[in-house]
Amino acid sequence: MTYTSIRRSLRVVAFSIVPLLMSAGSAAAQDDATTSVATEKTVKVTSFLDVVIQGYGWIGPIITALSITVVWLIIEHFWTIRWSKMVNESETKATRDLIESRKFKECVERVAGSKTMFGDVLTIGLRHGRHGFDAMQEAVEERAGAWRSRLFRRVEYLNIIGNIAPLLGLLGTVAGMIEAFGRMQETQGAYGPEDLAGGISIALVSTLMGLIVAILALGLFGVCRNRVDSMTVAAHAAVIDVLEYFRPAPTPSMGGTVAPGGGGGNPAPNRA
Numbered sequence: 001m002t003y004t005s006i007r008r009s010l011r012v013v014a015f016s017i018v019p020l021l022m023s024a025g026s027a028a029a030q031d032d033a034t035t036s037v038a039t040e041k042t043v044k045v046t047s048f049l050d051v052v053i054q055g056y057g058w059i060g061p062i063i064t065a066l067s068i069t070v071v072w073l074i075i076e077h078f079w080t081i082r083w084s085k086m087v088n089e090s091e092t093k094a095t096r097d098l099i100e101s102r103k104f105k106e107c108v109e110r111v112a113g114s115k116t117m118f119g120d121v122l123t124i125g126l127r128h129g130r131h132g133f134d135a136m137q138e139a140v141e142e143r144a145g146a147w148r149s150r151l152f153r154r155v156e157y158l159n160i161i162g163n164i165a166p167l168l169g170l171l172g173t174v175a176g177m178i179e180a181f182g183r184m185q186e187t188q189g190a191y192g193p194e195d196l197a198g199g200i201s202i203a204l205v206s207t208l209m210g211l212i213v214a215i216l217a218l219g220l221f222g223v224c225r226n227r228v229d230s231m232t233v234a235a236h237a238a239v240i241d242v243l244e245y246f247r248p249a250p251t252p253s254m255g256g257t258v259a260p261g262g263g264g265g266n267p268a269p270n271r272a
Contacts, residue, residue, distance in 0.1 A: 054202050059172030063209045066161050066168075070217045073157055077224050081151060087118040087235040092242065095122070099245045117147050117235040125243055133247055140243060144236040151232065155224045162217035169210020176203025 091114060098107035108126050111119040125140040180199030 052205050052208075054205075057172055057176060057202075057206060059168055059175070059206045060209065063165060063168055063172075063206070063213055066165055067213045067216075070158065070161055070213065070220070073154075074220055074224070077155065077227075081224075081227060081231065083231065085116055086231040087116060087238050091116060091118060092238050095242055096245075099242065117144075117232065118238050121147065121235065121239045122242060125239065129246065133243075136243060136246060137240075140236075140239055144232065144239065147235075148228070148232045151228045152225070155221060155228055158217045158221035158224060162214045162221055165210045165213040165217065166207070167210070169207040172206025172210075173203045176200075176206065179203075 095107060095111060098104075098110065108123070111122045111126070114120065114123075121140055121143045124143040125136045128135045128139040177200060180203060183199070
């Protein structure tokens with residue numbers, strides 16, 4: 001083979017390879033462009049906050065109002081129901097000292113001006129003293145029961161909200177899913193699976209909000225209920241303890257004993 005023939009062969013090979021390289025380069029460029037577009041679509045991710053804002057819907061303001069109510073009830077509970085406003089040691093000790101000193105008028109005036117449960121319940125009991133010890137006990141039981149019922153009713157609102165909130169969230173979710181499937185039907189299949197998934201995720205925001213409010217309300221309801229129970233029981237027990245000063249002393253007809261030289265007369269208080 002001569003030098004001229006070799007040269008011709010190289011030219012033919014070169015002319016055939018160059019178009020192939022150019023087509024491969026253009027295909028690679030197109031693939032890179034497609035990959036970059038797909039990457040851009042993938043990078044554009046909706047944040048959780050955006051989903052919550054989009055799924056707020058018409059049920060959102062109602063659940064938000066319930067959450068504000070829960071916060072207000074908790075603040076009001078811890079501010080108004082405290083040991084200092086139910087029963088405290090200084091008040092009970094001062095009351096016992098006045099009774100032991102037989103300063104009954106001063107004792108009645110002191111407890112009548114008290115704003116605590118202990119003072120209010122004891123005042124009702126002392127006002128029934130003229131009717132006997134049993135009447136005092138009965139009046140104390142009724143007044144303590146009224147206090148306990150009133151405080152429990154105020155705490156019960158947390159239980160009501162805790163049971164209503166998830167139902168409202170479920171209502172919003174069902175309404176959102178009905179809307180999402182309705183749009184899918186209107187578009188005759190143009191509403192893709194990704195759109196349906198987005199609509200369902202937005203609809204589930206209502207359930208999420210309702211569950212959060214319910215968990216907070218029911219958890220704090222248990223705490224507040226235990227506080228009310230412990231404080232009312234303590235105040236009631238303190239009143240019963242003070243009331244024991246007015247229990248009549250046992251007489252022979254009751255199976256008790258009479259002190260030497262004390263044959264008759266009215267029975268004196270047992271501890272006064």
